Amino acid sequence: MDLSLITFVQILVAVIAIICLMVANAVVMVYVERKVAGFIQRRPGPYEVGPWGTIQAICDSMKLLAKQIFVPANVDLVLFFLAPVLAFFPVLLLFLPIPFGPYLTPWKTPDGLVLILAFAGFGVLSNLLAGWASNNKYGVLGAARAVSQSIAYEIPLMLALMAVVFQAGSLNLSVIVEKQGWVPWEWNIVTQPLAFFIYLICLVAETNRAPFDLPEAESELTAGFHTEYSGMGFALFFLSEYANMLLVSFICATFFLGGYKGPIIDGFWWTIIKAYAVMVFIVWIRWTFPRVRFDQLLNINWKWLLPLGLLNLWITAIIIKVVN
Amino acid sequence: MASWLNFINPFTIDDDPGTYLGDFYTDNFEKGAQKGNVILNLGPQHPSTHGVLRVLVELYGEYVLRSEPVLGYLHRMQEKMGEVKTPYQYLPNMGRVDYLNPIAWNWAYAGAVELLAGIEVPERAEYLRIISAELNRISSHLLWWGAFVLDLGGVTPILYAFEEREKINDILQIVTGSRLTMNYFRFGGVGQDGDERFFALIGEFIPYMRERLKMYKDLVTDNVILRRRLEGIGPMDRDLCLRYGATGPILRAAGVDYDTRKAIPYGLYHKFEYRVPIGPPNDNFGRYIMRLEEIEASLTILSQAIESIPQGKHIIDKAPKPAYKLPPGEVFFAVEGARGQVICHILSDGGKTPYRIKLRAPGFSNLSLFAEAAKGTILADAIAILGSLDLVIPEVDR
Amino acid sequence: MFRAIWDNIKGIYSLLVGMAVTWDFFFSPRYTIHYPRKVVERENLENYRGPLELTRGKKEQDQTRCISCQLCVKACPGHCLKVTKGKESKSPESWLYDFSLCCLCGACVEVCPTGALAFSHKVYMVTTTREALILDLLKDLKERVAETPLLVEAPDSTASQEPSAAVVKEA
Numbered sequence: 001m002d003l004s005l006i007t008f009v010q011i012l013v014a015v016i017a018i019i020c021l022m023v024a025n026a027v028v029m030v031y032v033e034r035k036v037a038g039f040i041q042r043r044p045g046p047y048e049v050g051p052w053g054t055i056q057a058i059c060d061s062m063k064l065l066a067k068q069i070f071v072p073a074n075v076d077l078v079l080f081f082l083a084p085v086l087a088f089f090p091v092l093l094l095f096l097p098i099p100f101g102p103y104l105t106p107w108k109t110p111d112g113l114v115l116i117l118a119f120a121g122f123g124v125l126s127n128l129l130a131g132w133a134s135n136n137k138y139g140v141l142g143a144a145r146a147v148s149q150s151i152a153y154e155i156p157l158m159l160a161l162m163a164v165v166f167q168a169g170s171l172n173l174s175v176i177v178e179k180q181g182w183v184p185w186e187w188n189i190v191t192q193p194l195a196f197f198i199y200l201i202c203l204v205a206e207t208n209r210a211p212f213d214l215p216e217a218e219s220e221l222t223a224g225f226h227t228e229y230s231g232m233g234f235a236l237f238f239l240s241e242y243a244n245m246l247l248v249s250f251i252c253a254t255f256f257l258g259g260y261k262g263p264i265i266d267g268f269w270w271t272i273i274k275a276y277a278v279m280v281f282i283v284w285i286r287w288t289f290p291r292v293r294f295d296q297l298l299n300i301n302w303k304w305l306l307p308l309g310l311l312n313l314w315i316t317a318i319i320i321k322v323v324n
Numbered sequence: 325m326a327s328w329l330n331f332i333n334p335f336t337i338d339d340d341p342g343t344y345l346g347d348f349y350t351d352n353f354e355k356g357a358q359k360g361n362v363i364l365n366l367g368p369q370h371p372s373t374h375g376v377l378r379v380l381v382e383l384y385g386e387y388v389l390r391s392e393p394v395l396g397y398l399h400r401m402q403e404k405m406g407e408v409k410t411p412y413q414y415l416p417n418m419g420r421v422d423y424l425n426p427i428a429w430n431w432a433y434a435g436a437v438e439l440l441a442g443i444e445v446p447e448r449a450e451y452l453r454i455i456s457a458e459l460n461r462i463s464s465h466l467l468w469w470g471a472f473v474l475d476l477g478g479v480t481p482i483l484y485a486f487e488e489r490e491k492i493n494d495i496l497q498i499v500t501g502s503r504l505t506m507n508y509f510r511f512g513g514v515g516q517d518g519d520e521r522f523f524a525l526i527g528e529f530i531p532y533m534r535e536r537l538k539m540y541k542d543l544v545t546d547n548v549i550l551r552r553r554l555e556g557i558g559p560m561d562r563d564l565c566l567r568y569g570a571t572g573p574i575l576r577a578a579g580v581d582y583d584t585r586k587a588i589p590y591g592l593y594h595k596f597e598y599r600v601p602i603g604p605p606n607d608n609f610g611r612y613i614m615r616l617e618e619i620e621a622s623l624t625i626l627s628q629a630i631e632s633i634p635q636g637k638h639i640i641d642k643a644p645k646p647a648y649k650l651p652p653g654e655v656f657f658a659v660e661g662a663r664g665q666v667i668c669h670i671l672s673d674g675g676k677t678p679y680r681i682k683l684r685a686p687g688f689s690n691l692s693l694f695a696e697a698a699k700g701t702i703l704a705d706a707i708a709i710l711g712s713l714d715l716v717i718p719e720v721d722r
Numbered sequence: 723m724f725r726a727i728w729d730n731i732k733g734i735y736s737l738l739v740g741m742a743v744t745w746d747f748f749f750s751p752r753y754t755i756h757y758p759r760k761v762v763e764r765e766n767l768e769n770y771r772g773p774l775e776l777t778r779g780k781k782e783q784d785q786t787r788c789i790s791c792q793l794c795v796k797a798c799p800g801h802c803l804k805v806t807k808g809k810e811s812k813s814p815e816s817w818l819y820d821f822s823l824c825c826l827c828g829a830c831v832e833v834c835p836t837g838a839l840a841f842s843h844k845v846y847m848v849t850t851t852r853e854a855l856i857l858d859l860l861k862d863l864k865e866r867v868a869e870t871p872l873l874v875e876a877p878d879s880t881a882s883q884e885p886s887a888a889v890v891k892e893a
Contacts, residue, residue, distance in 0.1 A: 291477025416827035548733030
């Protein structure tokens with residue numbers, strides 16, 4: 001891995017672009033989420049601010065910026081303010097190895113998946129710190145849930161992605177996309193349906209979204225680990241939640257849905273369309289299902305997804321061995 | 325002192341006894357707690373307690389070892405108000421006791437007064453009473469259904485439930501004039517006769533509601549996540565229910581065939597043919613399905629009632645006026661509300677106002693089951709059990 | 723083991739059924755009414771009980787029917803009415819009604835011997851102070867008389883709801 005000056009400048013530019021992408025994504029997704037929720041519930045959703053309520057999300061973020069940050073008594077101040085920052089910044093790095101387009105990869109590294117899986121654990125650390133530092137019993141319960149959930153679901157997630165890696169023979173995300181064709185039946189979703197299914201469940205669980213939103217289950221824990229956060233602290237958690245969603249959707253598009261390849265001209269627009277389709281799917285299931293219980297959540301993982309993932313990996317390995 | 329010290333050394337732990345925030349209930353509850361367990365205050369402001377109920381729980385990890393509901397945050401002295409107001413003036417209060425099921429409370433009080441004063445109610449008024457009471461039962465169960473699924477984390481169903489609830493409110497508004505705290509019953513009849521639009525809307529509503537129940541089944545009842553959240557959780561057997569005096573769907577889910585409409589018949593309910601659902605599943609799912617089946621039973625009663633409603637007066641000619649005095653005596657009248665048996669007990673000494681009024685709220689008895697049923701469950705299940713009891717806190721506190 | 727697998731497959735099918743339901747609702751028309759732009763239909767408000775209003779006299783349509791008998795004041799459970807008798811005649815000098823205390827029970831409407839009171843249908847009443855909720859009903863009656871001087875039908879408590887439909891304009 002040689003970090004020449006050009007690579008360094010490239011990464012710097014990419015990080016700035018990714019920050020813009022994350023913020024823009026949060027604004028768009030807040031709007032999309034509220035609109036989809038509204039339409040599913042037979043109401044118009046945001047409507048008043050701007051044409052069809054399009055400026056609503058920006059106004060909300062302005063409100064969050066201007067709000068006072070309330071610090072409860074006896075909190076651990078360093079960790080209390082560090083946690084939202086930690087939630088936000090590691091996500092930046094995770095976007096680096098993703099091939100957005102044929103010529104648009106922030107950092108072409110041969111082992112991009114390792115980087116993603118290594119840094120994905122940072123998000124849960126911030127949740128733990130936030131819950132612990134805010135001196136709140138709901139926060140601690142939420143943090144404990146967040147840790148055990150994230151750690152549990154990282155394993156089948158990794159197994160599902162490894163099956164694709166076996167098939168492509170590379171950890172490089174660009175190579176994985178290149179090995180897929182442009183028509184849907186040449187995507188990995190056809191050759192690896194089980195891995196896709198496992199990944200889809202893990203994706204919802206890893207991003208703490210309903211029906212697996214136990215760390216912030218509002219009917220049980222009010223708001224879980226970010227109960228005591230207000231203003232910008234809450235906004236950063238919010239931003240990182242949507243950034244995480246975007247990340248797992250991009251990975252889903254890259255690994256299973258053919259990445260930047262599409263029927264007309266290959267390009268980043270296909271990645272974005274596919275990723276946002278996955279995001280809308282996540283939003284759709286959030287507004288449809290009730291929440292699972294915590295022991296059920298872990299049972300799904302350890303008793304079903306993990307054996308299925310191992311089985312899938314095993315079958316993939318045998319087929320690759322036989323074919324070659 | 326320590327708040328500014330925290331900025332210098334954030335690792336200072338504030339042990340100042342002045343910041344102690346416990347109260348009488350926490351102090352007493354903490355005495356029985358094992359060392360190392362967490363004592364958590366659910367409420368009085370908590371998303372899942374539906375009002376200002378406070379539940380103290382002792383948690384070991386996520387397991388609820390003990391719990392204790394704390395009441396009285398919404399006490400409005402409804403019983404005392406009955407002693408300072410004439411019977412007629414007290415009538416609008418009944419809509420406020422339980423804002424989700426005002427008609428049943430209307431009926432409990434009006435029925436008790438009529439029984440004491442020996443007032444006969446015209447037949448058409450009895451039919452209108454049954455129609456409004458059953459519509460109100462459906463709307464109450466609908467809101468419970470939505471709120472219960474909301475407790476379990478599903479946000480959308482409550483908004484679908486509100487569509488039907490709005491339709492029922494539109495119908496009941498025609499005769500009662502209001503949408504929430506209805507004051508419909510009068511001594512000797514009802515406040516207003518139903519017009520053609522009223523009966524036509526009910527006729528439209530019955531098939532519509534049956535269609536929607538199918539949608540409920542697809543969206544929620546058959547959902548595997550919901551099933552596994554509810555089945556086998558929080559069993560309340562016959563013994564427990566009888567010990568605490570639980571009534572309504574909770575008692576019937578435990579397999580006790582007790583419905584006030586059949587056990588102590590009142591009104592003209594004996595003229596109708598309907599099935600009271602009785603369950604062997606006495607868990608959360610049993611109570612859930614019991615209420616959905618009760619909606620169907622209420623629809624059956626409604627369709628019979630609008631077909632066979634006779635012509636006549638909706639109120640007797642010499643209906644009691646606001647200054648009406650109760651004759652001396654003691655009377656007891658029970659009504660089947662959406663949550664269980666609603667009882668009004670009046671003791672009158674023949675004065676301007678009743679000497680004493682006792683209102684029996686079903687929610688109060690049902691809530692007392694919680695502490696025992698929630699023992700040893702996970703916190704999420706305890707919340708589900710609390711939701712399955714169908715509590716309306718204004719009614720519990722009165 | 724196989725039973726558990728079969729249960730899970732059935733469970734996933736039930737999830738798909740649920741998603742189909744929300745999919746249908748996503749494309750179904752909106753149910754809510756967007757309040758400041760649109761309001762509910764008039765017929766939904768026909769029997770709605772808004773704040774009280776004084777009805778018009780049968781013969782002298784610009785006068786109230788109230789004879790200041792104070793029956794409504796005594797009947798009111800919330801003590802929200804204040805009627806002052808006029809010096810010369812029976813008709814009231816002032817008629818104050820505190821809407822913030824009113825529980826809309828209808829005791830006053832039912833007890834009134836002359837039918838001088840009725841519920842209005844003002845559902846969109848908004849104020850920012852408590853004082854603004856103390857309504858002067860005589861003033862309100864005068865305003866209505868100034869708007870529509872004469873009604874064709876004798877206005878009783880139920881027919882006074884739609885004045886605009888039954889107005890004869892004095893040419």
